[in-house]
Amino acid sequence: KAGVTQTPRYLIKTRGQQVTLSCSPISGHRSVSWYQQTPGQGLQFLFEYFSETQRNKGNFPGRFSGRQFSNSRSEMNVSTLELGDSALYLCASSLFETYNEQFFGPGTRLTVL
Amino acid sequence: DAKTTQPNSMESNEEEPVHLPCNHSTISGTDYIHWYRQLPSQGPEYVIHGLTSNVNNRMASLAIAEDRKSSTLILHRATLRDAAVYYCANYGQNFVFGPGTRLSVLP
Numbered sequence: 001k002a003g004v005t006q007t008p009r010y011l012i013k014t015r016g017q018q019v020t021l022s023c024s025p026i027s028g029h030r031s032v033s034w035y036q037q038t039p040g041q042g043l044q045f046l047f048e049y050f051s052e053t054q055r056n057k058g059n060f061p062g063r064f065s066g067r068q069f070s071n072s073r074s075e076m077n078v079s080t081l082e083l084g085d086s087a088l089y090l091c092a093s094s095l096f097e098t099y100n101e102q103f104f105g106p107g108t109r110l111t112v113l
Numbered sequence: 114d115a116k117t118t119q120p121n122s123m124e125s126n127e128e129e130p131v132h133l134p135c136n137h138s139t140i141s142g143t144d145y146i147h148w149y150r151q152l153p154s155q156g157p158e159y160v161i162h163g164l165t166s167n168v169n170n171r172m173a174s175l176a177i178a179e180d181r182k183s184s185t186l187i188l189h190r191a192t193l194r195d196a197a198v199y200y201c202a203n204y205g206q207n208f209v210f211g212p213g214t215r216l217s218v219l220p
Contacts, residue, residue: 004156033208043157043200043210056207090156102149104156 002027004093004105012111018079021108025072025093032074033102034066037088046089049074050096078110086112117201117211124217125191133186133214135201140181145204148175148186150197151213157200160186191218 005024013019025032034046045058049068066076072093078085088109092102118136125131137146145164149157161168161175163184168175174187188195198213 035208042212043208045207045209048207058207092156101159101162102157104149104158106154106156 004091004103006089006091006105006108008108009106010109010111012113013081014113015081015083017081018077019081019110020075020077021089021091021110023074023076023091023093023105025074025091026103029093029095029103030072031094031096032068032072033092033094034074034076035090035092036060037090037107038086043090046076081112083112086110117203117209119199119201119211119214121212122215122217124219125188127193127218127220128190131188131191131195131216131218133188133199133201133216135184135186135211137182137184137201137203140203141205142181143205146175146177146181146184147202147204147208148173148184148199149202149210150195150199152197160199162204191216193218193220 007022031050033048036044047057047066048055052068063079068074088107090107092104094100094102116139145162147162148160151157161170161173163175176185196218198215200210200213202208202210
Protein backbone atom coordinates (compact mmCIF):
# COMPACT_ATOMS: atom_id res chain seq x y z
CA LYS A 1 0.00 0.00 0.00
CA ALA A 2 1.44 3.38 -0.96
CA GLY A 3 2.21 5.80 1.84
CA VAL A 4 1.25 9.43 2.23
CA THR A 5 2.64 11.51 -0.60
CA GLN A 6 3.27 15.23 -0.57
CA THR A 7 4.07 17.50 -3.49
CA PRO A 8 6.22 19.35 -4.09
CA ARG A 9 9.00 18.17 -1.80
CA TYR A 10 10.87 21.48 -1.94
CA LEU A 11 9.70 24.98 -2.69
CA ILE A 12 11.30 28.40 -2.70
CA LYS A 13 9.09 31.49 -2.65
CA THR A 14 9.54 35.18 -1.94
CA ARG A 15 7.75 37.29 0.65
CA GLY A 16 4.25 38.30 -0.35
CA GLN A 17 3.68 35.37 -2.68
CA GLN A 18 1.23 32.58 -2.02
CA VAL A 19 1.79 28.85 -2.09
CA THR A 20 -0.32 25.69 -2.36
CA LEU A 21 0.87 22.35 -1.00
CA SER A 22 -0.71 19.04 -1.83
CA CYS A 23 -1.18 15.84 0.15
CA SER A 24 -2.45 12.45 -1.00
CA PRO A 25 -3.39 10.24 1.95
CA ILE A 26 -3.12 6.49 2.14
CA SER A 27 -5.91 4.88 0.13
CA GLY A 28 -9.03 4.51 2.26
CA HIS A 29 -7.96 7.03 4.87
CA ARG A 30 -10.52 9.74 5.49
CA SER A 31 -8.73 12.02 7.93
CA VAL A 32 -5.94 14.37 6.91
CA SER A 33 -4.05 16.69 9.24
CA TRP A 34 -1.43 19.30 8.53
CA TYR A 35 1.49 20.34 10.74
CA GLN A 36 4.21 22.95 10.61
CA GLN A 37 7.66 21.97 11.88
CA THR A 38 10.35 24.55 12.66
CA PRO A 39 13.51 24.38 14.80
CA GLY A 40 12.14 27.07 17.11
CA GLN A 41 8.52 26.05 17.57
CA GLY A 42 8.73 22.33 16.92
CA LEU A 43 5.73 20.42 15.57
CA GLN A 44 2.59 22.51 15.56
CA PHE A 45 -0.90 21.48 14.48
CA LEU A 46 -2.39 23.50 11.63
CA PHE A 47 -5.72 21.85 10.81
CA GLU A 48 -7.54 18.56 10.43
CA TYR A 49 -10.01 17.50 7.76
CA PHE A 50 -12.39 14.58 7.86
CA SER A 51 -14.74 13.77 5.00
CA GLU A 52 -14.19 17.19 3.41
CA THR A 53 -15.00 19.09 6.63
CA GLN A 54 -12.50 21.00 8.72
CA ARG A 55 -12.79 19.52 12.21
CA ASN A 56 -10.15 21.51 14.04
CA LYS A 57 -7.83 24.41 13.41
CA GLY A 58 -4.65 25.31 15.24
CA ASN A 59 -3.53 28.71 16.40
CA PHE A 60 -2.38 30.10 13.06
CA PRO A 61 -3.41 33.28 11.25
CA GLY A 62 -6.08 33.27 8.56
CA ARG A 63 -3.37 33.33 5.89
CA PHE A 64 -3.19 29.58 6.42
CA SER A 65 -6.10 27.68 4.91
CA GLY A 66 -6.82 24.25 3.60
CA ARG A 67 -9.40 22.02 2.04
CA GLN A 68 -10.12 18.38 1.43
CA PHE A 69 -11.59 16.88 -1.70
CA SER A 70 -14.06 14.05 -2.06
CA ASN A 71 -11.22 11.59 -2.75
CA SER A 72 -9.65 12.65 0.60
CA ARG A 73 -6.75 14.42 -1.07
CA SER A 74 -5.98 17.68 0.67
CA GLU A 75 -4.36 20.99 -0.09
CA MET A 76 -3.15 23.74 2.14
CA ASN A 77 -2.60 27.31 1.06
CA VAL A 78 -0.53 30.06 2.59
CA SER A 79 -1.13 33.56 1.29
CA THR A 80 1.07 36.65 1.66
CA LEU A 81 4.11 34.62 2.67
CA GLU A 82 6.35 35.88 5.46
CA LEU A 83 9.94 34.89 6.24
CA GLY A 84 8.70 33.11 9.35
CA ASP A 85 6.61 30.74 7.24
CA SER A 86 9.79 28.93 6.21
CA ALA A 87 9.29 25.44 7.61
CA LEU A 88 8.71 21.78 6.90
CA TYR A 89 5.00 21.24 6.29
CA LEU A 90 3.87 17.75 7.13
CA CYS A 91 0.68 16.00 6.19
CA ALA A 92 -0.64 12.98 8.07
CA SER A 93 -3.53 10.67 7.33
CA SER A 94 -5.48 8.25 9.49
CA LEU A 95 -8.21 5.79 8.80
CA PHE A 96 -10.84 7.51 10.89
CA GLU A 97 -10.43 10.08 13.63
CA THR A 98 -6.97 11.40 14.34
CA TYR A 99 -6.63 10.02 17.86
CA ASN A 100 -5.70 6.74 16.30
CA GLU A 101 -2.43 6.06 14.53
CA GLN A 102 -1.43 8.75 12.04
CA PHE A 103 0.79 8.11 9.03
CA PHE A 104 2.97 11.04 8.06
CA GLY A 105 4.26 12.00 4.66
CA PRO A 106 7.86 13.12 4.08
CA GLY A 107 6.87 16.80 4.14
CA THR A 108 7.29 19.81 1.90
CA ARG A 109 10.26 22.05 2.71
CA LEU A 110 9.18 25.65 2.11
CA THR A 111 11.78 28.39 2.06
CA VAL A 112 10.61 32.01 1.96
CA LEU A 113 13.21 34.54 0.81
CA ASP B 114 -3.45 24.24 25.17
CA ALA B 115 -1.92 21.27 26.93
CA LYS B 116 1.82 21.51 27.46
CA THR B 117 4.31 18.67 27.45
CA THR B 118 7.99 18.71 28.36
CA GLN B 119 10.77 16.28 27.51
CA PRO B 120 14.53 16.10 28.07
CA ASN B 121 16.48 17.53 25.17
CA SER B 122 18.63 14.45 24.59
CA MET B 123 19.41 11.00 25.94
CA GLU B 124 22.00 8.37 25.24
CA SER B 125 21.80 4.61 25.39
CA ASN B 126 24.00 1.63 24.66
CA GLU B 127 22.92 -0.81 22.01
CA GLU B 128 20.80 -3.75 23.26
CA GLU B 129 20.06 -2.02 26.55
CA PRO B 130 16.61 -0.79 27.62
CA VAL B 131 15.78 2.89 27.22
CA HIS B 132 13.24 4.84 29.26
CA LEU B 133 12.15 8.11 27.63
CA PRO B 134 10.16 10.38 29.99
CA CYS B 135 7.51 12.97 29.24
CA ASN B 136 5.68 15.35 31.55
CA HIS B 137 2.09 16.13 30.63
CA SER B 138 1.56 18.89 33.18
CA THR B 139 -1.77 20.20 31.85
CA ILE B 140 -3.27 17.04 30.38
CA SER B 141 -7.03 16.71 30.73
CA GLY B 142 -8.87 13.57 31.70
CA THR B 143 -9.86 12.54 28.21
CA ASP B 144 -6.64 13.36 26.34
CA TYR B 145 -4.83 10.46 24.77
CA ILE B 146 -1.04 10.19 25.18
CA HIS B 147 0.82 9.45 21.97
CA TRP B 148 4.45 8.85 21.07
CA TYR B 149 5.97 9.36 17.65
CA ARG B 150 9.56 9.26 16.46
CA GLN B 151 11.26 11.00 13.60
CA LEU B 152 14.34 9.83 11.75
CA PRO B 153 16.41 12.33 9.76
CA SER B 154 14.75 13.59 6.57
CA GLN B 155 11.56 11.66 7.28
CA GLY B 156 8.12 12.44 8.64
CA PRO B 157 7.26 11.28 12.15
CA GLU B 158 6.42 7.62 12.64
CA TYR B 159 3.77 6.36 15.07
CA VAL B 160 5.15 4.38 18.01
CA ILE B 161 2.38 3.83 20.54
CA HIS B 162 -0.56 5.51 22.30
CA GLY B 163 -2.72 5.02 25.37
CA LEU B 164 -5.25 6.66 27.66
CA THR B 165 -4.91 5.40 31.21
CA SER B 166 -3.35 1.98 31.45
CA ASN B 167 0.02 0.72 30.28
CA VAL B 168 0.22 -0.39 26.65
CA ASN B 169 2.51 -2.73 24.76
CA ASN B 170 3.09 -3.28 21.07
CA ARG B 171 5.82 -4.79 18.93
CA MET B 172 7.84 -1.57 18.98
CA ALA B 173 7.67 -0.41 22.56
CA SER B 174 5.82 -0.18 25.86
CA LEU B 175 4.08 2.86 27.26
CA ALA B 176 3.83 3.38 31.00
CA ILE B 177 1.33 6.03 32.12
CA ALA B 178 1.42 7.41 35.65
CA GLU B 179 -1.69 7.01 37.74
CA ASP B 180 -2.33 10.78 37.74
CA ARG B 181 -1.49 10.85 34.00
CA LYS B 182 0.86 13.81 34.50
CA SER B 183 3.76 11.78 33.16
CA SER B 184 4.41 8.92 30.78
CA THR B 185 7.45 6.83 29.88
CA LEU B 186 8.20 5.24 26.55
CA ILE B 187 10.20 2.05 27.02
CA LEU B 188 12.32 0.56 24.26
CA HIS B 189 13.22 -2.86 25.59
CA ARG B 190 16.42 -3.35 23.60
CA ALA B 191 17.72 -0.32 21.79
CA THR B 192 19.20 -0.84 18.34
CA LEU B 193 21.13 1.58 16.16
CA ARG B 194 17.96 2.00 14.07
CA ASP B 195 16.18 3.42 17.13
CA ALA B 196 18.32 6.55 17.03
CA ALA B 197 15.79 9.30 16.35
CA VAL B 198 13.93 12.23 17.88
CA TYR B 199 11.09 10.94 20.05
CA TYR B 200 8.01 13.11 20.55
CA CYS B 201 5.32 12.67 23.14
CA ALA B 202 2.00 14.36 22.50
CA ASN B 203 -1.37 14.98 24.07
CA TYR B 204 -4.39 14.43 21.90
CA GLY B 205 -7.60 16.13 22.98
CA GLN B 206 -9.21 17.92 20.09
CA ASN B 207 -5.87 17.98 18.26
CA PHE B 208 -2.26 17.00 18.79
CA VAL B 209 0.01 19.06 21.02
CA PHE B 210 3.54 17.75 20.64
CA GLY B 211 6.38 18.04 23.10
CA PRO B 212 9.75 19.47 22.05
CA GLY B 213 11.22 16.02 21.43
CA THR B 214 14.10 13.98 22.88
CA ARG B 215 17.01 13.17 20.62
CA LEU B 216 18.03 9.57 21.38
CA SER B 217 21.56 8.49 20.51
CA VAL B 218 22.35 4.77 20.54
CA LEU B 219 25.98 3.83 21.03
CA PRO B 220 27.32 0.56 19.57
